[in-house]
Amino acid sequence: MRQEAPEQGEHERERLVHEIQELNGAMEEAVMASLLQNLLSMDLTIQQLRVLMVLVTTKEGATGRGLSDSFGVSMASMSGVLDRLVDHGVAVRTPDPRDQRVRRVHATPLGASVVRRLMVARPFRGDILMRLPLADLRALEQGFRAVSRQISLLEQAGD
Amino acid sequence: MRQEAPEQGEHERERLVHEIQELNGAMEEAVMASLLQNLLSMDLTIQQLRVLMVLVTTKEGATGRGLSDSFGVSMASMSGVLDRLVDHGVAVRTPDPRDQRVRRVHATPLGASVVRRLMVARPFRGDILMRLPLADLRALEQGFRAVSRQISLLEQAGD
DNA sequence: GAAAAAGGTTAGCATCAGGCTAAGCATTTG
DNA sequence: CAAATGCTTAGCCTGATGCTAACCTTTTTC
Numbered sequence: 001m002r003q004e005a006p007e008q009g010e011h012e013r014e015r016l017v018h019e020i021q022e023l024n025g026a027m028e029e030a031v032m033a034s035l036l037q038n039l040l041s042m043d044l045t046i047q048q049l050r051v052l053m054v055l056v057t058t059k060e061g062a063t064g065r066g067l068s069d070s071f072g073v074s075m076a077s078m079s080g081v082l083d084r085l086v087d088h089g090v091a092v093r094t095p096d097p098r099d100q101r102v103r104r105v106h107a108t109p110l111g112a113s114v115v116r117r118l119m120v121a122r123p124f125r126g127d128i129l130m131r132l133p134l135a136d137l138r139a140l141e142q143g144f145r146a147v148s149r150q151i152s153l154l155e156q157a158g159d
Numbered sequence: 160m161r162q163e164a165p166e167q168g169e170h171e172r173e174r175l176v177h178e179i180q181e182l183n184g185a186m187e188e189a190v191m192a193s194l195l196q197n198l199l200s201m202d203l204t205i206q207q208l209r210v211l212m213v214l215v216t217t218k219e220g221a222t223g224r225g226l227s228d229s230f231g232v233s234m235a236s237m238s239g240v241l242d243r244l245v246d247h248g249v250a251v252r253t254p255d256p257r258d259q260r261v262r263r264v265h266a267t268p269l270g271a272s273v274v275r276r277l278m279v280a281r282p283f284r285g286d287i288l289m290r291l292p293l294a295d296l297r298a299l300e301q302g303f304r305a306v307s308r309q310i311s312l313l314e315q316a317g318d
Numbered sequence: 319g320a321a322a323a324a325g326g327t328t329a330g331c332a333t334c335a336g337g338c339t340a341a342g343c344a345t346t347t348g
Numbered sequence: 349c350a351a352a353t354g355c356t357t358a359g360c361c362t363g364a365t366g367c368t369a370a371c372c373t374t375t376t377t378c
Contacts, residue, residue, distance in 0.1 A: 013289065013296060016293070016297060016300050035212070035277070036212045036213070039205065039208065039209050042205075044205070045204070045336085046198060046201070046203070046208075047336070049205075054195070064354070064355060065353080065354060074337075074338060075354075075355065076355085076356075077336060077338075078355095079355065079356055079357085080356095081336070084336095099346075100345055100346085101345050101353065101354040101355070102345095102353095102354060103354080118194070130172065131309050131312075132305045132309060133305065134172060134175070136305030136306075137175040138298075139299070139301035139305070140175075140301070140302025140306070142294075142299070143295055143298045144299075145295075146291045146292065146298070146299065147287060147291070150287050150290050150291060204364065204365085206365070222325080223325070223326060224326085232365080233367060234326065235326090235327075235368080235369095236365060238328085239364080239365070240364085240365075243363095243364075243365095258324095258375075259325095259373075259374055259375085260324065260325040260373065260374045261326085261374095262325080
């Protein structure tokens with residue numbers, strides 16, 4: 001596995017990608033169980049979850065207008081959905097200082113944690129990582145850095 | 160936790176775990192966008208999705224009785240949910256050869272892919288991996304193997 | 319072999335989420 | 349000041365889910 005012709009390298013690349021995805025797939029069952037668990041304990045509808053996800057990622061606070069536009073529903077409908085999110089304690093409405101007609105909608109800490117839990121269905125949890133041999137941790141870090149770097153490259157190129 | 164000799168190693172371990180989780184977290188935005196996208200295009204209710212996930216993970220085919228028990232609803236209600244899943248083309252009912260009262264319910268390939276897409280909201284996609292330098296791929300593989308190994312160890316111990 | 323139990327579906331009913339339009343109230347904008 | 353904008357409420361409809369009761373078919377039990 002040292003010095004090899006470029007074709008050789010391509011071969012190894014494909015093999016490695018394949019194996020990484022195999023491993024990733026093998027972890028899926030655990031991931032799925034976790035996701036199911038989270039869905040089971042979550043008392044939100046799909047629509048509420050969608051809106052909540054937008055709230056979580058909108059730092060400045062979303063507006064009813066913006067939400068109803070981006071979901072393609074009337075403001076009246078969105079108002080109802082937001083009512084229910086607020087009732088559930090996962091969102092709050094606050095006044096907009098610059099335009100008093102507008103009410104900014106934010107996810108509460110509870111709302112953020114609900115959404116986060118859905119994605120923490122991944123196996124790279126601290127308790128697992130802490131048990132790994134140092135060498136493996138270093139390797140994992142290198143791999144993550146590379147993936148992360150590649151993603152930002154793609155995003156810059158893509159948009 | 161803090162000891163003299165291994166302290167150096169423990170320090171690096173904590174730093175590495177921290178950084179890996181930072182990287183993992185930094186990927187979250189992309190992951191979230193993908194998950195939202197999948198939720199948007201998915202035409203299932205939460206309940207249907209929950210049941211479908213169980214179907215996907217139940218290789219031998221689930222029974223109406225079993226499902227209604229584990230979800231805590233009446234068989235009549237579960238029957239309706241299954242009707243809708245079948246209508247959506249994500250599940251099928253087949254006869255049980257050993258007990259003709261029973262109808263085994265399976266996820267269709269479409270159903271399996273719907274569920275899988277929800278979890279493929281992870282950044283380790285082939286197209287991204289294929290762009291990585293070989294050295295990083297090797298490192299990633301080593302890290303994945305280690306995590307995978309650790310998970311099965313924990314599972315054995317846990318059960 | 320007949321009675322009881324079990325798996326499943328259907329019918330009928332209730333509730334709730336979410337969609338709409340219309341109307342109404344503030345607040346900006348023109 | 350009039351028009352436009354943001355939002356909520358009221359009234360209405362549909363679809364998903366939940367229930368019980370009734371019924372059919374197949375196993376089990378006695």
